[in-house]
Amino acid sequence: MNTWIILNADLRIAMLASAWGAGSLNVITAEQVAIAACVIVPIGIAVATLADRMHLLELGDDTASALGVRTGGTRLTLIVLGVCLTAAVTAMAGPIAFISLAAPQIARRLTGSASVTLTASASVGALLLVCSDVLAQRLFAPTQIPVGIVTVCLGGLYLVWLLIQEARKR
Template structure:
């Protein structure tokens, strides 16, 4: 019996490793395409020279100043959204629970817009996005608690709040000066076009710290997957750990939103794609992060190249794919 269990576990580990490796290969391929192609053509040798610091000024500017930061930002933002979605879906035990569905993305966008349109138009939107996301968490939890805590009520409260905050975001745009409103509107679509090296540093530090926070409570997180009663029996302080994970996921969402604006679908679909590809019983955190990073990078490359020289905001593309994904989930649920 033990040998059979060992073989099953070994096959699962092999499948998990192969799935991660293949996903990384797809992401690496998309990164190469993103760096080499575009309106400015650069050969692999010219890109290599730019990376080594020996290329001409124009190639160096395009590769190191524009394309590499955009690729790195797509990977980090996708990983952040994948992790956030994995946390939400595990805690809610619902494949439709994600930051963009339950209102946290909209709350982060509202906080950032308030900062951009009413307080400091030239400042970074990151503090506003973090504060907006955390306040949204607090409001959703209060609404759900006042109605009697349940996962379904929490999700419904988040959806209602997301609709309200979307209206607030539209109102803020109508009250902002024309130039600020134009820039904010483009940001609200979800775009990586203006990503800089400083944004990549901010993302790397923030996502790294928050990922460590999830790793600290990883054992408790896995216990929660087995059910609340089982987690309590294993000594998990369920309320504290759940609140801690929700705050971490909200901060991950706020970090991603601050740089690229609200990007839908990735946090929703990446954990489910990772679970199916790896064959895991629960939602795998590492695979969700890798899948989210790859999905967003591939989507951004397609958004840049599909209608070139016109570039589509990546948030619009992921929104279209996300709508089709939701239809598929509903149809599959009926069957």
């Protein structure tokens, strides 16, 4: 369906949609950032207010319930908020692959802990995205490539490295 829409659209719109599909920060305007911020900031505040309950859920449902957390409602709320945050940033920049898969694993290795905090994971994800965007802008300068292409390449290399590390442990 996406391909059909792109083939039948105006050339300029088709090019923008194609760049969005690869995950691109090149065509984002200040107006889009402002609109996304109006959605992201309130949802981020809601997630921050639920952070203590999120950590209690890591202890298991029985322990969290004993400590006064409504596990079902809290889990559902966190899932809905996570989907809303993901939808907001994906609508703006397109699907940028591998950031959400690699960032928590890298953050866990950097912090040396068994679990990953939301702040560490988000910070590493932001750093990965900025570094990938700089590479996307400078790699084939003056032509800018979509950042999603860089993250797919880096994510693939990271996945291969992880597989090799796991194979060496066995």
